[in-house]
Amino acid sequence: MPNDSLQPKTGTLGRAPSKWLFPSSASEALIRTGWGCWLTLLAVVSIMFLVKGGDRSVVWYYHAASAAWWAGQDLYSGQVDSFNYLPAFAVLFTPFHLMGPVLAGLLWRWLSFAALTGGFWRLVRLIAPDKAPLVLGIMLVLAIPGVAGMVRNGQATTIMTALMIHAAADMAEERWSRASLWLGLAVALKPLAIVLILLSGALYRPMLWRLIAAMAVVLLLPFLAASSGYVVAQYRAMAEQYGIAYGAALGPWSEFGMMMMKFGLPLPPAAMTALRLAAALATLGLASVARKRHEDRLGAFYILALSICYLMLFNPANEENTYGALAGIVAASAAAALVRRRPVWIAACLVVLCVALGSDGYGTLVFQATKLWFKPLACIVFLGFLLPQLLTREERA
DSSP: OOOGGGSOOOOTTSSOOOTTTSOSSHHHHHHHHHHHHHHHHHHHHHHHHHHHTSOOSTHHHHHHHHHHHHTTOOSOOSOTTSOOSOHHHHHHTHHHHHHOHHHHHHHHHHHHHHHHHHHHHHHHHHHOGGGHHHHHHHHHHHHHHHHHHHHHTTOHHHHHHHHHHHHHHHHHTTOHHHHHHHHHHHHHHOGGGHHHHHHHHHHOHHHHHHHHHHHHHHHHGGGGTSOHHHHHHHHHHHHHHHHHHHHOSOSSOOSHHHHHHHTTOOOOHHHHHHHHHHHHHHHHHHHHHHHHHSOHHHHHHHHHHHHHHHHHHHOTTOOGGGGHHHHHHHHHHHHHHHHHTOOHHHHHHHHHHHHHTTGGGSOHHHHHHHTTTHHHHHHHHHHHHHHHHHHSOOOOO
16 A cells, blocks of 8 residues: 555645645745735735725825926925925826826835835845845845835835846946936925935946936926926926025924934024035935945945935925835844844844834834834934944955
């Protein structure tokens, strides 16, 4: 008689049991758990959006901007928290605007989520190419607290972050034209991407003329969709708007100046301006060191991380959700530390930071206690882990 122990195991219907339900290793289980939690986030966000029956998030501003553009009306209201994007955004968002708020709200979030997911995959390949699937599985879980609010609200920060990650990954692979394309599109969707554009142009010579061309396309695109007089008027209004939004030293924003005020150490506007300039030069210097001391993929990761940390600390108009851009960087670092079995205390602290970046989603009590000061402090703590690794010269083969 045949030896039953040598027969393939089968389920009740005579088929081999699903590898999804019965992973063959702990690593596979972690990977599947990570993807399951990550996709559950998208499902929950979609259901919450549909239950509300309309888009009451920041996406409303995007619809209003596209409507105003095609009606020949002003995009900028002169308020700090109104439309703070380039005119190109109003043109690019038009297909979503024409779908109506419900379908557009869903598709905008799904597109942003898909772009971010692809970006996360490329991010882990920069820092742990040999363990990328496992690092990604862990990262997806750790990123949820920090990115959930950003995804739920349909923030343009989501897709901007994704495009910045794709650009960094392409620079590591010397795909200069494609990297410039992503950065041009990123700044068209949210001007904060200009920090990575400036760093890339300064540090990667092949990127310079390509970035100039990409920015020219972004700035000239609106002229194809409206009269030149109207477009010029909108650029003038945008300049005034940015003067209001970025000239204010303090406000209800989550950044370094407000953190210092919460600590009872307010900095005058001139001091904050000087600090931003000094931090910009320091960021450029550190990014240059990262590129010289590390191989291309890690150098690109550090440059990306530095640009995002600079934005978190010194963009004068940060919202709590803006820190979703940092959450992916911290989550990737924490996941890599866990997989590489770095010192336990480092991995544990990075995991705690991942949880901390979701402080605005843990109820009113926690939100009010941490509002405006806590996330900038978390960013500074993360820099405390990042910079020693960045400054350590890597042994190259």
